[in-house]
Each structure stands twice: as structure tokens, then as C-alpha cells.
Amino acid sequence: SAVISQKPSRDICQRGTSLTIQCQVDSQVTMMFWYRQQPGQSLTLIATANQGSEATYESGFVIDKFPISRPNLTFSTLTVSNMSPEDSSIYLCSVIKGLSGNTIYFGEGSWLTVV
Amino acid sequence: ILNVEQSPQSLHVQEGDSTNFTCSFPSSNFYALHWYRWETAKSPEALFVMTLNGDEKKKGRISATLNTKEGYSYLYIKGSQPEDSATYLCAFMPQTNAGKSTFGDGTTLTVKP
Numbered sequence: 472s473a474v475i476s477q478k479p480s481r482d483i484c485q486r487g488t489s490l491t492i493q494c495q496v497d498s499q500v501t502m503m504f505w506y507r508q509q510p511g512q513s514l515t516l517i518a519t520a521n522q523g524s525e526a527t528y529e530s531g532f533v534i535d536k537f538p539i540s541r542p543n544l545t546f547s548t549l550t551v552s553n554m555s556p557e558d559s560s561i562y563l564c565s566v567i568k569g570l571s572g573n574t575i576y577f578g579e580g581s582w583l584t585v586v
Numbered sequence: 587i588l589n590v591e592q593s594p595q596s597l598h599v600q601e602g603d604s605t606n607f608t609c610s611f612p613s614s615n616f617y618a619l620h621w622y623r624w625e626t627a628k629s630p631e632a633l634f635v636m637t638l639n640g641d642e643k644k645k646g647r648i649s650a651t652l653n654t655k656e657g658y659s660y661l662y663i664k665g666s667q668p669e670d671s672a673t674y675l676c677a678f679m680p681q682t683n684a685g686k687s688t689f690g691d692g693t694t695l696t697v698k699p
Contacts, residue, residue, distance in 0.1 A: 475629070502685055513590075514675065514689040529686075563629070573618040573637065573679060575687060577629040 477578030494564035499544035592690035607693040609676030613657035618679040
């Protein structure tokens with residue numbers, strides 16, 4: 472299993488500012504994933520954070536808007552830049568572990584509201 | 587874009603009722619199908635990881651079945667309790683690039699005492 476700590480758990484942010492979300496895992500993992508869930512939408516993968524190389528972004532997400540750091544095998548950050556109300560979402564980090572490498576574990580989520 | 591659909595979108599039942607939800611997913615490039623339970627202000631909790639066609643898994647009053655040939659999975663809750671109230675998510679994990687799971691929109695269950 473994996474225990475994942477995320478912070479902040481909740482924040483209210485001003486339009487135009489940036490916020491960095493931190494994700495700490497209790498064991499070393501090769502890949503960490505960042506998801507978001509906008510109100511009424513499904514969980515959507517933003518990017519895969521790779522240690523030692525640049526993050527891999529999904530269609531519709533760009534590095535300038537969502538810069539990601541992965542300094543070691545247990546930690547990653549996601550920054551939401553120049554926020555607008557459309558960025559109000561739950562942001563989740565996750566890892567894949569398990570005997571078959573097929574179980575996804577999530578952090579508690581960061582609930583961001585942009586005003 | 588992979589299509590993972592869940593139905594119904596929401597469900598309101600009385601305590602003691604049994605209920606079930608559906609998740610449909612692509613029948614090709616299948617690696618695993620996950621069911622999660624997500625309560626407000628908590629992290630999604632893995633219920634089942636299903637990998638084989640015909641799989642049937644059970645955890646207490648909750649069980650799930652899997653049909654990979656036709657691309658669907660059912661989640662059953664027997665004798666619903668108020669503490670079962672949550673959003674239930676399914677996620678399709680493809681064989682090529684297992685990291686890129688696609689989630690359904692979820693079924694939100696409310697169990698009234």
C-alpha cells in the first residue's frame with residue numbers, strides 16, 4: 472500500500488495568483504500522477520511526474536499553466552499558475568503500487584476555490 | 587479519448603435496500619478495472635481491482651463483477667447503510683501505459699436512514 476499526504480487540503484485563492492500543492496509518499500515510487508476534478512466533471516489526468524525528467528502532460532494541459540517538480544522518488548509539487556475561477560477544482564496526486572503494479576492510491580486531495 | 591461511463595449518475599435509496607451501479611469501458615487493450623469509494627473531504631478508497639474476465643470480488647456487503655469481453659462491470663451493495671453514502675468511481679486501466687487510467691463520472695449514492 473501507499474500513504475500519500477497532500478497539502479494544502481483546502482484554500483481560497485485570488486484570481487491571478489499561483490498556488491503550489493505538495494504531495495509526499497511514504498515509499499519510493501517511479502511515477503506520480505496529478506489529477507483534477509472540476510465541479511460536475513470526472514477525474515482527469517493532468518500529467519505524470521517523472522523523477523529525473525520533465526513531466527508528461529495530457530492533452531489540454533501545459534507546463535506553463537501547471538508546472539510540476541519531482542525532486543526525488545517520494546515527493547512532487549504541482550503549481551496552478553495565474554489562477555482563474557475555472558481552476559476551482561479538487562486536485563489529487565496519486566501513485567500506482569501493488570503486486571501487479573495496478574492499484575492506484577490517492578492523496579486526500581486539495582480543494583481550491585478561486586475568487 | 588477512452589469512453590468510461592457510469593450509471594446512474596445518482597441514486598437515493600432507503601436504509602436496507604440493495605442497489606447496483608454499472609460501469610462500461612472499452613473492451614480492447616484491457617489491463618484492469620478499478621472501483622473506488624470517495625467520501626467528501628477524504629481520498630478515494632480502492633474497493634476492488636479486477637483483472638480477469640468473469641472476476642467476482644466481495645468485501646463485506648459490497649461485491650463487483652467484471653465482463654471484459656463486453657466491457658462492463660457491476661458494483662452491488664447489499665442492505666445499504668447510511669455510511670455507504672459516497673460517490674463510487676470506476677477507472678479503466680489500459681494495458682499500454684497502465685499509468686493513464688480513465689475515470690467515469692461516478693455514481694453518487696445517498697442512503698436515507
